[in-house]
């Protein structure tokens with residue numbers, strides 16, 4: 001009788017509470033649909049606002065009108081960030097300038113300091129977790145905005161209030177970063193991007209937050225883990241990496257090379273070098289990411305009316321190049337773009353600084369993370385997968 005390893009025992013129990021918890025009531029990610037708490041992503045992108053989607057994810061249902069206005073008021077009231085976080089953001093200027101820290105690192109540290117200052121930081125109670133979720137949702141855009149002001153060497157935009165109470169969450173994020181109120185069109189595109197980025201079941205960063213929450217550690221600590229995971233270019237960092245890749249192609253082929261064999265040759269070289277083309281592929285979606293066409297269409301529409309010359313080329317030219325790269329990836333590799341590809345293109349043509357793309361992803365995904373942390377704490381079992389041992393067979397220390 002061969003002694004079964006823990007791995008073999010656990011495998012036979014797969015799906016039990018002893019293994020990874022494989023159930024959630026928050027989101028369903030399938031080849032055929034993406035659903036947040038019963039609402040399909042196209043329906044939400046078309047008919048909801050990010051504030052409404054945040055309520056659905058955090059409170060678990062569609063808000064009544066009076067509940068939504070209360071929720072919005074709560075978020076607006078909490079937008080301003082404590083002085084200690086502002087002091088850190090000012091101090092982060094040289095770290096960002098030297099490159100020893102990038103915005104995702106600074107955002108992670110700032111969130112950690114928010115946790116150190118939160119009166120309910122150590123509680124995992126449902127009501128405390130919900131209040132902390134709203135404070136994080138309210139303040140992450142302010143951290144991003146103030147950080148961008150420091151990078152630009154400008155005074156902080158509205159530090160006393162965390163922005164302009166008359167602006168939506170998406171519009172206020174852009175206002176905090178630039179000091180200028182965005183056009184309704186720009187605000188709408190960012191609002192939809194926040195809806196699309198909000199939640200995606202057990203992706204790497206959400207899984208990281210659940211593993212940390214599963215030890216009964218606190219929400220801020222779990223969110224810091226999520227930020228660290230999302231930063232990676234194979235995950236959320238791909239939106240920045242995708243835009244850097246497109247800038248490299250544009251640099252190499254020139255605007256006149258768009259639509260010509262030059263781009264095919266560039267891609268063939270990348271295939272030979274076995275480069276990962278950022279913004280393409282997905283662990284779950286093999287027939288395309290439901291979110292990508294939604295954002296691509298919106299971004300293309302805004303680009304058509306965009307008279308600025310982002311990166312020295314017309315916004316439409318950037319989309320022409322992006323669409324040619326997409327076609328080559330599909331024709332030659334049967335690989336579809338994921339949401340990060342149109343996001344990079346859209347944010348770039350709107351003039352948002354590339355290093356803030358993944359922090360903006362955090363400003364959205366904080367809703368999904370907090371929903372999962374609350375779900376984990378509400379009915380917790382430690383998440384402890386087992387690995388199959390492939391090391392040396394048993395041997396004596398004293399031969």
Ligand code: SDX
Nearest residue numbers: 200203234235236238275276277278279280281282283338
């Ligand atoms: C996000 O999980 C989520 O839900 C994440 C996310 C969310 O909302 O939370 O959707 C957000 O992270 C989207 C993904 C962003 N990452 C990127 O765009 C980075 C580039 N993509 C690849 O690294 C890759 O496609 C992954 C990491 C996204 C998926 O990795 P898999 O599941 O290992 O890829 P696969 O099995 O489908 O690919 C099989 C082969 C690969 O084999 P390996 O070389 O990895 O052994 O297809 C090729 C490759 O040969 N391939 C690619 C490619 N993606 C797959 N070749 C070139 N470029 C690519 N992007």
